[in-house]
Amino acid sequence: MTLFLQYAVSGIATGCTFALVATGFVVIYRVSRVVNFAQGVFAVVAGMAVSSFLSRGLPHGPAEVLAVALAALAGLVVGVIAIGRRGTPPLASLIITLGLGIGSYAVIILIWGDQPVSFTGLAGLARMGGISVQYQFLLVVAVTAVTFGLLSLFFDHTYLGKALTACSSNPYAARLVGIDVRRMGLLAFTLGGALGGLAGVLITPLQPVSFDSDVGIAINGFAAAIFGGLLRPGTALVGALVLGVAEALVAGYYRASFESGVALVVMLGLMVWQAGRRSPAAEEGA
Amino acid sequence: MNRLRRRPLAFWAGLAAAVLSLLVPIALNDSQLTVYVFIGLSVIVVAGLSLLMGFAGQVSLGQAAFYAIGAYTAAILTRALEVPPLLSLAAATAFTAVVAVAVGLPLLRLRGHYLAFATLAFQLIVLSVIGEARGLTGGDTGMPGIPTLSIGPLAIQGQYRTFIYAYVTWVLVAAVLLFNRNLVRSRPGRGLRALATSEAGALAAGVPVVRYKLQVFALSAAYAGLAGGVYAFFVSYIAPGSFPVLLSVQFLIMAAVGGLGSIWGSAVGATVVYLLVQLLQSLGTGPGLPPQLPAILSYAVYGLVLVLIMLFLPQGLLPAIQGRISARRAVSAVESPARLARLD
Numbered sequence: 322m323t324l325f326l327q328y329a330v331s332g333i334a335t336g337c338t339f340a341l342v343a344t345g346f347v348v349i350y351r352v353s354r355v356v357n358f359a360q361g362v363f364a365v366v367a368g369m370a371v372s373s374f375l376s377r378g379l380p381h382g383p384a385e386v387l388a389v390a391l392a393a394l395a396g397l398v399v400g401v402i403a404i405g406r407r408g409t410p411p412l413a414s415l416i417i418t419l420g421l422g423i424g425s426y427a428v429i430i431l432i433w434g435d436q437p438v439s440f441t442g443l444a445g446l447a448r449m450g451g452i453s454v455q456y457q458f459l460l461v462v463a464v465t466a467v468t469f470g471l472l473s474l475f476f477d478h479t480y481l482g483k484a485l486t487a488c489s490s491n492p493y494a495a496r497l498v499g500i501d502v503r504r505m506g507l508l509a510f511t512l513g514g515a516l517g518g519l520a521g522v523l524i525t526p527l528q529p530v531s532f533d534s535d536v537g538i539a540i541n542g543f544a545a546a547i548f549g550g551l552l553r554p555g556t557a558l559v560g561a562l563v564l565g566v567a568e569a570l571v572a573g574y575y576r577a578s579f580e581s582g583v584a585l586v587v588m589l590g591l592m593v594w595q596a597g598r599r600s601p602a603a604e605e606g607a
Numbered sequence: 608m609n610r611l612r613r614r615p616l617a618f619w620a621g622l623a624a625a626v627l628s629l630l631v632p633i634a635l636n637d638s639q640l641t642v643y644v645f646i647g648l649s650v651i652v653v654a655g656l657s658l659l660m661g662f663a664g665q666v667s668l669g670q671a672a673f674y675a676i677g678a679y680t681a682a683i684l685t686r687a688l689e690v691p692p693l694l695s696l697a698a699a700t701a702f703t704a705v706v707a708v709a710v711g712l713p714l715l716r717l718r719g720h721y722l723a724f725a726t727l728a729f730q731l732i733v734l735s736v737i738g739e740a741r742g743l744t745g746g747d748t749g750m751p752g753i754p755t756l757s758i759g760p761l762a763i764q765g766q767y768r769t770f771i772y773a774y775v776t777w778v779l780v781a782a783v784l785l786f787n788r789n790l791v792r793s794r795p796g797r798g799l800r801a802l803a804t805s806e807a808g809a810l811a812a813g814v815p816v817v818r819y820k821l822q823v824f825a826l827s828a829a830y831a832g833l834a835g836g837v838y839a840f841f842v843s844y845i846a847p848g849s850f851p852v853l854l855s856v857q858f859l860i861m862a863a864v865g866g867l868g869s870i871w872g873s874a875v876g877a878t879v880v881y882l883l884v885q886l887l888q889s890l891g892t893g894p895g896l897p898p899q900l901p902a903i904l905s906y907a908v909y910g911l912v913l914v915l916i917m918l919f920l921p922q923g924l925l926p927a928i929q930g931r932i933s934a935r936r937a938v939s940a941v942e943s944p945a946r947l948a949r950l951d
Contacts, residue, residue, distance in 0.1 A: 356720040406918055412666060415720050416863065417917045419668075423856055424910015427903045435899055536852065540731070543724050582735060585728040592721050593713040 326452045328573040329566055334458035334527070336565020337465035338364075341520035342542025343557040344472065345513035349400075350551045351489035352502075352509035355414040359399050359422040360542055361535030363517025366425070367392040368525030369433045372440040389518040395425075396514015400507045407503075422535060429532040437534075442526030461523045468519065469558060485509060489552070517542075537581060541568075544588035550595065621871070625781060632773040640769040642885060644841055647776035649877040651834040653861045654783050654870070655827030658790075660859075661868020662799040663820040664806070665715065669726030671854035672733040673828040677703045677835025678845050679737060679744055682753045685840075687743075692756045696836040703832025704825040711824040716817060730852055737847045749846025756840045763840075772841050779837065780874065783830055787870045790826075795819065803868065853909075857884070860909055863916045866923020875925040883908065 342360060349357045367388040374384035399421050403414040443456035476482040487495040488505045496502050520538070521530065530538075541564060548560025564584055572580040635643060656670050677699040684695035714725045738747045745751075756763050756775065763771045790796050798819055801809040810816045839845050857880065865876020884905055891901035920927050 356723070358723075402914060402918070409918070412664065412720065413917050413921060415723060416666065416859070417914050419723075419856065419859075420910045420913030420917065422910075423853075423906055424914065427907035427910065430899050430903050430906070435902065536727075536731075540724070540728060547721075582732065585732050588728050589714075589725055589732075592717060592725055596713045596716040 323452055324573070325570075326450070328569045330452065330454050330458060332566035332569030333562060334461045334565070335524070335569065336545075336562040337461050338520040338524040339541045339545045339565055340465055340558045340561035341468065341516050341523070342538055343545035343561050344469075344554045345396075345516035345520075346542055346546040347549065347551060347554050347557050348485075348516065349509045349513040350546075352485055353400075353404050353414070353506040354411040355403060355418065355506075356411075356543075356551070357399065357403070357510070357513060358415060358419040358539065359425065359535075360513065360517050361537070361539030362422050362425045362429075363392040363395055363514045364521030364524065364538045365429060365530050365532065365535045366395055367518030367521035368530045369429065369438045371522055371525060372438050373433070375440050385522045388522055389515050392518020392521065393511050393515035396517070397507060397511045399514070400510025403510070404503065404506045425535075426532050433532070435532055437529035437531040439525055439529035442523075455527075457523075457526050461527075464519065464523060468516070469554070472554065481508070540581075540588065541584045544584040544591070547588065547591050547595070624871075624874075628777050628780075629774075632770055632777075635773075637769050640773050642881070643773050644769065644776045646878050646881045647773070647780045648834040648838055648841075649858065649861060649881055650780045650874045651776075651783050652831045652858050653865060653877045654780075654787055654873040655830030656858050657862040657865060657867055657869065657873045657876075658787060659823050659827040660862055661866075662791075662803045663715075663823045664803065665820065665824065666720070666723040666859070667726045667824070667827065668723050668852070668855045668859065669730040669733075670827070670831050670858045671850045671852065672726070672730035673703050673707065673831035674835035674838070674854070675730075675733060675737065675845075675847070675850035676706055677832030678839035678850070679750070679835075680832070681836035682750050682839040682845055683743060685754050686750070686752065692754060692840060693758060696756070696833065696840070699836035700829050700833040703835070704829035707825045707828030708821060711821050715820045715824060727852065727855075730850075730855060734847045734850065745846075747847055749844060749848070751844045753839050753843045753845065755843065756837070772837075776837060776841075779833065783833075784870055784874065791870065795822075799823065856909060856913075860913050860916075863913060864924050866926040869923050869926045872923050872925035876923065879924065880912070883912075 342364060345360050345363070346357065349355060349360075370388040370391050371384050374387055375381070379387070399418060402421060403409070403417045409417070443460050445456045446453040447456060447459060448454075474482075476486055484495070484500045485505055485508065487498070487500055488502050492502045495505075520542075524530070524538075542561075545561035545564050546557045548563075549556030564587060567587070568580045568583045571583050632640060632643060652670055652674060656667060659665055659667055680699035680702050681692070681695045684690040684698055685692050690698070710725070710729055711722075714722050717725075737744045740746070754762075755768070756772075763775070791799065798809065798814040801812060801814050802816055802819055806816055842849075861876040861880045862873065863876070864880055865872030865874070887904045887908055888901050891904045916923070922930070
């Protein structure tokens with residue numbers, strides 16, 4: 322039982338980081354209808370940036386904030402290239418984000434090298450109900466909870482957030498009431514970059530990232546995101562937690578090498594299930 | 608009228624390309640011939656991927672997985688079960704297509720980006736299954752000693768091994784490209800072209816949309832399986848590391864450069880990208896240069912080419928050139944339209 326709790330807690334923590342990546346996917350997809358293949362890159366960039374900032378003598382806190390800002394900037398750049406040109410169809414944008422993801426490897430290797438990078442987060446263990454929990458886990462969960470709270474406030478109670486939602490539900494009508502849909506798309510990419518960066522900042526102390534860690538991060542995030550059909554952040558959060566716990570249990574009780582297989586199988590399973598409920602003709606209009 | 612005037616040019620260009628590709632091996636040395644074989648194998652894979660992306664509007668990031676399945680099926684059949692190589696090659700092609708049907712049946716009902724992620728996931732699963740099934744595949748250390756292609760007692764070996772493989776590969780390339788050309792002009796091809804313009808429109812006109820998409824997906828996988836089989840016989844050693852995700856991306860770049868849905872463009876795209884990567888590899892490896900340089904260069908070029916092509920030449924290199932020529936000759940637009948417009 323203790324072992325189970327231990328696995329579950331670590332699963333919830335990794336699930337939270339998946340949730341942040343997944344929300345990045347959702348925020349971008351809702352507004353621009355683009356699935357951003359470079360989503361995992363933001364996490365890698367932010368994680369590596371923190372370790373650089375720390376080694377340059379910057380204290381914890383500012384280093385993390387700066388790294389998230391850097392990831393947000395990366396998001397904006399990806400957005401400008403992927404959707405900045407008028408009339409780029411979403412699937413072409415998808416291929417562009419894929420190209421940017423691959424191209425970013427060159428930049429990342431150039432700056433940080435091709436070896437895994439890590440830094441120490443919150444050290445120490447907390448005793449909770451008979452098990453010991455790393456403080457970093459608690460930090461991850463707390464930051465994720467706060468982020469989701471802020472996001473829900475932002476989308477429901479600010480004009481900007483409502484404008485983003487308007488763009489996602491009907492871009493044409495949004496344009497009619499004077500919302501600049503393209504600018505909202507860029508804003509979504511920036512937000513997505515920041516969310517990905519936040520995930521990277523939180524996860525790097527738990528597992529070192531290397532330049533090609535982005536595929537694994539993106540796959541976990543995407544698998545969580547399609548729980549909510551790529552549209553609902555709340556469902557994505559639930560999906561991410563389920564996924565995180567399932568992976569931790571598989572890795573703990575069965576085999577660590579099968580951990581990443583869980584996300585793949587869950588993703589394929591979900592897609593197959595969703596496919597059964599849709600007709601191809603309805604898809605085109607959507 | 609336009610057809611009458613245009614046809615001879617296309618015909619002679621095609622004939623010239625065919626004759627040239629048959630003459631080229633005579634002038635090449637062994638290592639250049641190896642590159643020539645690899646380019647041919649890429650063309651075969653890209654011909655399928657281009658068809659899938661251009662006509663069915665689906666992105667596959669798992670072509671290297673089908674390539675791997677073809678290679679391993681051919682290798683296991685000939686090495687462990689001692690099936691004649693030619694039969695194994697046919698079986699590898701067919702088996703890859705069957706796997707694609709099983710994977711695509713549910714997934715092709717979804718929008719394009721789902722298949723992109725699903726095929727990526729599929730490739731990772733295939734690679735880990737190959738790595739785990741040590742008894743069958745040799746695991747991560749790979750499978751050495753795959754016999755060469757042979758018909759009865761006639762085996763491709765000895766001094767002219769690479770030379771003959773070059774011809775085998777490029778004859779297959781010609782067959783695949785001709786098949787694609789005839790397919791696009793046939794009745795199902797008209798359905799596919801309708802599908803490429805509007806899925807709902809095609810559905811309304813009685814085109815079995817899902818079935819056609821699935822068949823194109825299976826065909827593209829079969830091509831990859833065929834190329835993979837030849838690859839296994841040619842290099843005689845395969846490992847999971849021979850089929851990284853980056854290889855799938857490379858196929859995608861080749862298809863994009865050649866022009867999605869452009870039949871002859873697949874040959875141009877594969878050749879251009881392969882030679883470009885080779886050139887960068889040789890530029891990046893030298894005394895005094897940092898060991899990561901080749902990797903950095905190839906990642907940068909992959910990214911740059913993909914982004915620039917998608918932004919500025921979405922119809923691809925060859926169709927763009929064809930467009931220029933036919934515009935100058937005041938002949939109607941080229942046969943392959945800018946299909947990306949409907950990649951929705």
